[in-house]
Amino acid sequence: MSAQPRHVHPTAPLAPRALLTGDPGRALALAQLLTSEPKMFNHNRGLWGYTGVAEDGELLTIMSHGIGGPSAAIVLEELCDLGLQRAIRLGSCGALSDSLELGQLICVDAIVGADGTSKALVGEAPIVPDRQMKSLLADLADHSGLVVSADLFY
Structure with a gap:
């Protein structure tokens, strides 16, 4: 993959850990619930991403990836290229x-x-x-x- 992500265009740093969800509205709700002062770092292609300080005092990124495996794979690969080390996917099944x-x-x-x-x-x-x-x-x-x-x- 190229050094410049094509779907995630961050305007601020990401955390090394993230929660991923398909729904951008769920990403916003999780960011507001789980972090203090979440800052949106991506809204490109409707893939909303936020980074804030979690309860443990460490940064936490919360990112939407859209529906389905192909979209999730694209976003996850691009986040890893940007320094993501651990991810948990939350969502519907x-x-x-x-x-x-x-x-x-x-x-x-x-x-x-x-x-x-x-x-x-x-x-x-x-x-x-x-x-x-x-x-x-x-x-x-x-x-x-x-x-x-x-x-x-x-």
Whole structure:
């Protein structure tokens, strides 16, 4: 990738850690909830990004990436080129289990990549989260388990 990102045009520094979400409105709400004095650093292409100081006193970036794997992959790659080191994706998902309720948090054990982006990036290899990050998040979640990434939303 080129040194100059094409979709993310930051007007201020980013944090080395970020929360990612598809919806720009959700990015704004999270920035207002989780950081003090969040500053918008990107609004190019409707990809709203904010950096502020989190409760632990460290900078936190919150960024929207639009809908779907291709858009998320573009934004994540560009953020990594800008210095991002850790990211957690927050957002919507469907479920095949009646035991899940709206608003519950799921900590992902592994992902079945049934979409084009996952297959292009990792082939048929298993997609698993960072073990240390997963162990830190597991106690916060209502459920954990296997998820599927697919091209179709409905």
